Amino acid sequence: MNIRENIRPGGRSARVQASVHKAVRGLLSTMDRSDVTIPLIATEAGVTPSTIYRRWGDLQELLADVAVERLRPDALPKDTGSARADLTQWAEQYADEMASGPGRAMIRDVLSSVATDSRNAGKCCGYTREQLQVIAGRARDRGEDFPDVETVIDTVVAPIMYRILFDDVPPASDKVLGLVESVLAQQR
Template sequence: MQASVHAAVRELTSEVGRDALTVPMIASRAGVTPSTVYRRWGDLQELLSDVAVERLRPETAPGDHGALPLDLMAWAEQFLDEMSSPAGRAYVRDALLGDPDGGNAGQCSAYAAEQIDAILTRATGRGEEAPDVETVMDHVVAPLMYRILFRPDGLDAAYARRLVTALLGARGR
């Protein structure tokens, strides 16, 4: 049922736009009753939040570019590109709006942490010195997300690269 409801949300969003969505419309498309949707998700915003979290899940492992700085820079650039796109920003807003207890935000954070952990584990396996996951979250992901949400002007791949360079450069001191 969850898959069919999620598919209905994605299809209808493409067809009529997010602002036109209603629970009865989604339920009809998914082949369930509106009461089923309300029982499972509570309201439309919680459903949109659930769909957003699923859409924010990375589909592939981070690329291996042969060295930690290259891997982290490539990942940060891709993260920025995906999250700062109109669709990415809408998914982030939906994930946070329908999530009063913070569980969806925590899940989105866990997705990023898992990707970073894979990069750091690979670097350590190559014999490179690597920071811990939380340090990368604090010095790369957090500033990127802040800028995406609150100060998007002038946000570009060079900014993401500067964050990684500053993080890794500070470790060498």
């Protein structure tokens, strides 16, 4: 069992988490990832290294936790008035953000922790699923056909992520549009 399972951030725990996350983000913005250490993070955050080890276990889990928090959307998908436009805009933004240098680094951090704990990857998928459920709900409310969210993940999100992870060239806007059109065409 991972120690983090039993921690519910609130009060001091929330302050420690916020301070450590802030320290990690600050250090990563000013230095190479390979130079970042738990003692350095602890000093920057004003906590002891043992606090970090108790809470996160190791550096990779901490980096993954910070990445998951940064990957959490801070707003609902934009409501453009149509399911096609909502999904297109969301998918283009998703591809751009995930293909960026910081996006790729966050994905790597999350995937590096999957060998020991798959919850971080599951959270990321959950964030994506929630965003798509909002788009699907709006479509239903407008009386528009919209594919099952899992179908959108398999048909739109998965190919985008595959290209980001395994291709030198991130998916271009026309490729993303083609994926959206393909999944929406299945509904007709």
